[in-house]
Amino acid sequence: MTELIGLHHITAIMSDAPKIFDFMTNILGLHLIKKTVNQDDVRTYHLYFTDDQGKAGTDLTFFDFPGIPKGRQGKNGITRIGFRVPNDRALEWWAGHFDKNNVEHTAIKERFGAKYLYFYDFDDQQYQLVSDEKNYGLGGGDYYRYSPIPEEYAIVGLGPSFVTVNYFNRMDKVLTDLMGFKQIDRDGDLYLYELHGNGHGAQIIVENSEIMLDQFQGYGTVHHIAFSVEDEPALREWIDKIRNYNLPNSGFVDRFYFKSEYFRPGIGVLFEIATNGPGFLLDETYEEAGVHLELPPFLESEREDIEAHLVPFNTDSPKGK
Known part of the structure; x- marks a missing residue:
């Protein structure tokens, strides 16, 4: 059986596309490699922020569902997005960078043998930066050549992210029995899981909580x-393995830039398995990536109607300037 490799992407919900573009590119230094729409709700932007070339494992994406209320963090949801940075010194630089840019953050702490820093965006979305100083396994992505962040401190990819549930035993069984994760550490109600010794780029943290309110999905979640x-x-x-495990699932989905399947390991939490290719530069050049609204071929005939229902905003790239 083919093994899962590691993290592929995380998709979050935001309140404001221009503001998330500014935050992700100017504050975090990521590359908007694809400006497109949610293929299941084409009146919603889908923005892909990655490393230089859009490598799997570096990709944080956002929807902006029109009229959606602010969400509430809680149990039975994915509750914190993880990023990796090169070392402990990078975390110190990021703390100062966040102070200069009025980004809310915590002090630097240590857990599971690695230092980390929590921070929050304008929607109160929850993130953490984790130091790769003692990391092993999967390498990071390529430095975005037009990033405003110095290369020695720049984000290198996705890292351990939090899933909070009140059905810990069921989640543990899905992760270990079905997906191939191994529980490698514990800190109170936090349990660290990893795929095949692949390190931070293949880890999630499961939080066991019986008392939190249920997560309410909206912007900021x-x-x-x-x-x-x-x-x-x-x-x-x-797909066959998940069907045989009798979990609710989508079946095969062609997203053009990758192929995937969605499934639910339990109440509230949505997982996806996605292919590493063909990639985000399939239909536009590096220089044009993220600048214009790009649509997969099966939506191109709907462009006029799609554009009429989106609020345009400027994502002109610094590339070549």
Whole structure:
């Protein structure tokens, strides 16, 4: 059976597309590699922020569902987005950077043998930066050549993210028995899981909580988290495996930039398995990536109507300037 590799992407919900573009590119230094729409709700932007080339495992994406209220963090949801930075010194730089830019953050702390820093965006979305100083396994992405962040401190990819549930035993069984994770550490009600010794780029943290209110999904919360496989044949193996496990699932989905399947391990939490390719530069050049609204071929005939229902905003790139 083909193994899951690590994290592929995380998709969150935001309140304001221009503001998240500014935050992700100017504050965090990520690359808007694709400006497109949610293929299941084409009146909603879908923005992809990645490393330089859009490598799987570096990708945080956002929806902006029109009229959606602010969400509430709580149990039975994905509750904190993880990023990786190169080392402990980078965390110190980020704390100062956040102070200069009025970004709310905590002090630097240590857990599971790695230093980390929590921070929040304008929607109160919850994030953490984790130091790769003692990391092993999967490498990070490529430095975005037009990033305002110095390369020695820049985010290198997605890292351990939080899933909070009140059905810990069921989640543990899905992760270990079905998906191939191994529980490698514990800190109180926090349990660290990892795929195949692949380090921070293949870890999630499960928080066991019976007392939190249920998560209410809206802007400032996470929609789903995706794990990577190499190609479509591997994905189809996983589709069969998930069906045989009797979990609610979507079946095969072609997103053009990757292929995937969605499934629910339990109440409220949505997982996805996605292929590493063909990638985000399939239909536009590096220089144009993220500048214009790009649509997959099966939506191109609807462009006029789609554009009429989106609020345009400027994502002109610094590339080549």
